[in-house]
Amino acid sequence: xxxxxxxxxxxxxxxxxxxxxxxxxxxxxxxxxxxxxxxxxxxxxxxxxxxxxxxxxxxxxxxxxxxxxxxxxxxxxxxxxxxxxxxxxxxxxxxxxxxxxxxxxxxxxxxxxxxxxxxxxxxxxxxxxxxxxxxxxxxxxxxxxxxxxxxxxxxxxxxxxxxxxxxxxxxxxxxxxxxxxxxxxxxxxxxxxxxxxxxxxxxxxxxxxxxxxxxxxxxxxxxxxxxxxxxxxxxxxxxxxxxxxxxxxxxxxxxxxxxxxxxxxxxxxxxxxxxxxxxxxxxxxxxxxxxxxxxxxxxxxxxxxxxxxxxx
Amino acid sequence: xxxxxxxxxxxxxxxxxxxxxxxxxxxxxxxxxxxxxxxxxxxxxxxxxxxxxxxxxxxxxxxxxxxxxxxxxxxxxxxxxxxxxxxxxxxxxxxxxxxxxxxxxxxxxxxxxxxxxxxxxxxxxxxxxxxxxxxxxxxxxxxxxxxxxxxxxxxxxxxxxxxxxxxxxxxxxxxxxxxxxxxxxxxxxxxxxxxxxxxxxxxxxxxxxxxxxxxxxxxxxxxxx
Numbered sequence: 328x329x330x331x332x333x334x335x336x337x338x339x340x341x342x343x344x345x346x347x348x349x350x351x352x353x354x355x356x357x358x359x360x361x362x363x364x365x366x367x368x369x370x371x372x373x374x375x376x377x378x379x380x381x382x383x384x385x386x387x388x389x390x391x392x393x394x395x396x397x398x399x400x401x402x403x404x405x406x407x408x409x410x411x412x413x414x415x416x417x418x419x420x421x422x423x424x425x426x427x428x429x430x431x432x433x434x435x436x437x438x439x440x441x442x443x444x445x446x447x448x449x450x451x452x453x454x455x456x457x458x459x460x461x462x463x464x465x466x467x468x469x470x471x472x473x474x475x476x477x478x479x480x481x482x483x484x485x486x487x488x489x490x491x492x493x494x495x496x497x498x499x500x501x502x503x504x505x506x507x508x509x510x511x512x513x514x515x516x517x518x519x520x521x522x523x524x525x526x527x528x529x530x531x532x533x534x535x536x537x538x539x540x541x542x543x544x545x546x547x548x549x550x551x552x553x554x555x556x557x558x559x560x561x562x563x564x565x566x567x568x569x570x571x572x573x574x575x576x577x578x579x580x581x582x583x584x585x586x587x588x589x590x591x592x593x594x595x596x597x598x599x600x601x602x603x604x605x606x607x608x609x610x611x612x613x614x615x616x617x618x619x620x621x622x623x624x625x626x627x628x629x630x631x632x633x634x635x636x637x638x639x
Numbered sequence: 640x641x642x643x644x645x646x647x648x649x650x651x652x653x654x655x656x657x658x659x660x661x662x663x664x665x666x667x668x669x670x671x672x673x674x675x676x677x678x679x680x681x682x683x684x685x686x687x688x689x690x691x692x693x694x695x696x697x698x699x700x701x702x703x704x705x706x707x708x709x710x711x712x713x714x715x716x717x718x719x720x721x722x723x724x725x726x727x728x729x730x731x732x733x734x735x736x737x738x739x740x741x742x743x744x745x746x747x748x749x750x751x752x753x754x755x756x757x758x759x760x761x762x763x764x765x766x767x768x769x770x771x772x773x774x775x776x777x778x779x780x781x782x783x784x785x786x787x788x789x790x791x792x793x794x795x796x797x798x799x800x801x802x803x804x805x806x807x808x809x810x811x812x813x814x815x816x817x818x819x820x821x822x823x824x825x826x827x828x829x830x831x832x833x834x835x836x837x838x839x840x841x842x843x844x845x846x847x848x849x850x851x852x853x854x855x856x857x858x859x860x861x862x863x864x
Contacts, residue, residue, distance in 0.1 A: 333779075333792050335758050359793040366751060462786060463841040466796065470846035475838045484842075488788060495747050530796055590798075624773050626800035628716055 329529065330356045330521050331590050331625065331633050334363040340621055341517060344639045345583050351513035353578045354562040356521050357531065358383040362492070365500055372501045372513040377558045379458075379539050381504040385448075386455035387489065390496035392448045395456070395486045399449055403440040404486075406479045407432050420546040425537060430464055433478040434541060456485040458538050465534055506561045507574050518579035522589035523563050526556055566603060572610040579638075585615070587636040596620065604636060611638050646732055653681055678725040685728050690740050692818045698860055700724035702809035703802075705858055709851045710801065720802045723777035727806055730760030730778070754790050757782055773800070781806045784843045796845075804845045808852060811843065812836060816859055833857045 341347055349370040355361060358380065365371055365388050375381035386392055410428065413419050416435045422428060437457055444450040460481055467474050540551035564571045579585040599620060608618055615638040623633045657677055682696030703724040707717050731739045738753055745753055761779035780794060780803035787795030815825045815832045826832045840849040
C-alpha cells in the first residue's frame with residue numbers, strides 16, 4: 328500500500344487551473360499524509376476507512392483536541408516497577424513474536440489506563456500515542472534493533488511529539504468513517520482519490536492489524552486482518568468494474584477539479600493512457616473537458632514513480 | 640518576498656562563479672573532479688549561511704556515501720546521493736537570512752516558512768537543471784522521518800526513498816556534533832551522539848540504516864583529510 332501524497336506538487340499542478348481552498352478525500356491511507364494541507368488553512372473533508380483510522384485523524388489533525396494534559400500524563404503514564412502477571416494479559420500470545428515481556432506489560436496497562444481517562448478526546452490522544460509506539464517497537468523488532476527507551480519514557484516522548492504536531496492547528500477537518508456507497512459528495516474545490524491497487528500487506532498494514540486487535544482487547548490477529556482487508560476492499564477502486572466509475576463520478580460531483588494519485592513502477596505512459604486516462608475521460612465526459620497526467624521520478628533504486636491525474 | 644535582495648545577488652553570484660569555474664578549469668581537470676569541486680563550493684556558501692563551523696554539507700555527503708556503499712548502492716545511485724547531500728539545504732538561500740540564522744526556537748508561521756526550504760530547493764533545482772533527475776526529489780524529502788511525522792509530505796517508512804533516509808541520518812549525525820555561530824553543540828561527546836541515534840531508531844531514523852551505521856563503526860565525521 329505504498330502511496331505518497333505530495334501535497335505541494337498537487338497544489339502546484341491545480342493552482343494553474345483554479346484557486347483551491349477545500350479538499351475532499353473519500354479515502355485516506357494514513358493520517359499524517361494530510362498534515363501539510365491541514366497546516367495551511369485548507370478546509371478538509373476526510374473519510375477514514377476504519378474507526379481506528381478516524382480516531383487517529385481526530386487525535387492528530389483536529390486542533391480542537393489540544394494536547395494531552397500534564398495531569399493525565401502524570402496519572403496514566405506510570406512506570407511499571409515489577410512485571411505484571413502474564414496469565415492476566417490478553418495479549419500474551421504476542422510475547423516474543425511481536426513484543427517483549429516488558430512491552431506487553433505496558434500494552435496491557437495502557438489499555439486499561441485509557442479507559443480510566445474521562446474525556447474522550449484525551450483518551451483518543453493516548454490511544455493514538457500507543458499506535459505510534461507500536462510502530463516504533465515493531466519497526467525496530469523487524470530490523471532486530473534493540474530499543475533503548477523505557478516504555479513510559481517513549482510514551483512521554485510520543486505525547487510531546489503529538490503536542491508539537493497539533494500546536495497552532497485550526498480545526499477545519501471534517502472526519503467521517505463511511506463506506507463509499509454511503510458517502511455523499513462534499514462541496515469542495517478539489518476531490519482527491521488516493522488509489523490503492525493491491526492489498527498486499529506491508530509494515531503499515533501489519534501495524535494497523537496489531538493496533539486494531541489491541542484496541543479491541545484481543546490477540547486474534549487473523550480476525551483483525553480479515554476485518555481490515557474487508558474495510559480496505561470497500562475503498563479500492565477497480566477500474567475494470569463499471570460501478571467504480573460511477574463511484575468516482577458521484578463522489579466528485581460537487582468539485583471543480585478531480586484528482587487521482589498513485590505510486591507505482593515506471594510503466595510506459597501510454598499504458599496509463601490506455602488503462603486509466605481514456606476510460607476516466609469517458610466517464611467524466613459530461614463534466615470535465617480536460618485532463619492531465621503528471622509523473623515524477625522518486626526513487627531510482629526501485630524505479631518508483633508518483634503519478635497525478637487531473638480532470639477539470 | 641521570500642527572496643531578499645541579498646539572496647538574489649548571492650544566487651546570481653553563485654551562477655556566475657559556476658560558469659567561470661567551468662570555463663577556466665575545463666581543460667585542466669577531469670569532469671567528475673570539476674563537478675565535485677563546484678558542488679563543494681556551492682555547498683560551503685550554504686554552510687556559511689547556516690552558521691556552521693565546518694563543511695557540514697561535505698561531511699553529510701561523505702557520511703551518506705559511506706552508508707550508501709554499505710547499503711549496496713551502485714555508482715550512479717551514489718552520485719545522486721552525493722549531489723543531493725551536498726545541496727540538501729540549498730533552498731535556504733531563498734529564505735530571509737535572519738530566519739535561517741535565528742537563535743530562538745522557531746514556531747508557527749516562521750517555522751512553517753523555514754520548512755519550505757525543502758520544497759524551494761527542489762523547485763529551484765528542477766527549474767534550473769533538468770539532468771539532475773531524482774536529486775531534487777531527494778532534497779525535498781531529507782527532513783522526512785521514519786515515523787511519518789517529518790516534513791513536507793509526512794512520508795512514512797519505506798515510502799521515503801532510501802537515499803533520502805540516508806541523507807536524513809547523516810544530516811542529523813553531523814548537526815548533533817556541529818557548533819554554529821549562534822548555537823552551542825548539541826552533544827559534546829561522541830558517545831552521546833551514538834546513544835541519541837540509537838534512541839531515535841524507529842522514530843526519526845530507519846532502524847535498518849541505524850543498524851548499518853553501527854555496523855560500519857558509527858562514523859560521525861567523515862571528511863577525508
